[in-house]
Amino acid sequence: MKTTIYLIRHGLTAANKDDIFAGRTQEPLHPEGIVQLHDVGIQLAGCGITKIFCGPLARTRQSSRIVGDLLLVPVQAEEALTEINIAHWDGLTKEMIRKRFGSEYPAWLDDPAGFRVDGCETIADVQNRAVSFLESLFCDYSGQNLLVVSHLIVVRSLLLHYLGHPIAYFRMIKVGNAQVIALVRDELGGTTVEM
Numbered sequence: 063m064k065t066t067i068y069l070i071r072h073g074l075t076a077a078n079k080d081d082i083f084a085g086r087t088q089e090p091l092h093p094e095g096i097v098q099l100h101d102v103g104i105q106l107a108g109c110g111i112t113k114i115f116c117g118p119l120a121r122t123r124q125s126s127r128i129v130g131d132l133l134l135v136p137v138q139a140e141e142a143l144t145e146i147n148i149a150h151w152d153g154l155t156k157e158m159i160r161k162r163f164g165s166e167y168p169a170w171l172d173d174p175a176g177f178r179v180d181g182c183e184t185i186a187d188v189q190n191r192a193v194s195f196l197e198s199l200f201c202d203y204s205g206q207n208l209l210v211v212s213h214l215i216v217v218r219s220l221l222l223h224y225l226g227h228p229i230a231y232f233r234m235i236k237v238g239n240a241q242v243i244a245l246v247r248d249e250l251g252g253t254t255v256e257m
Contacts, residue, residue, distance in 0.1 A: 085152030098240035103132030142195035189219035
């Protein structure tokens with residue numbers, strides 16, 4: 063029996079439009095993001111989703127509630143699905159990060175696998191916690207269809223893992239706001255990514 067986890071990035075926010083690193087700020091959805099998630103709910107109607115899991119920040123919770131209300135399924139927030147922790151970047155434009163923190167942002171862009179700043183998460187840290195959580199869902203909800211709502215960095219990290227790519231490929235994974243991706247676990251334990 064197959065298990066499907068539909069995976070989406072939260073809906074559009076003002077930070078997405080204004081090139082701001084939202085990080086772990088409690089930014090809500092932009093009105094366009096609300097429309098996107100309503101469309102996702104319509105798209106996923108009839109897919110038999112039994113539960114939604116989301117990160118704890120406002121934009122993922124709001125995205126999940128919109129879809130959950132349309133599909134009449136419960137929503138559960140999970141820390142494992144939260145955004146990467148680079149707290150001193152939160153709420154800053156990419157240009158401000160460049161000016162205030164010198165080589166950090168160019169390193170983030172040029173070498174995502176090697177990016178390390180004291181006291182902050184790495185992409186590998188994010189991937190480890192997110193993959194561990196999804197594997198628990200595949201185990202605990204075998205044969206069901208679930209929805210997971212998270213952030214760009216988390217979704218990219220998960221896709222790298224399930225596609226079998228190294229973190230060095232991080233920038234090659236393109237994920238739009240509210241884009242629906244399916245991770246399908248077959249009876250033999252193999253996982254197919256449907257984008």
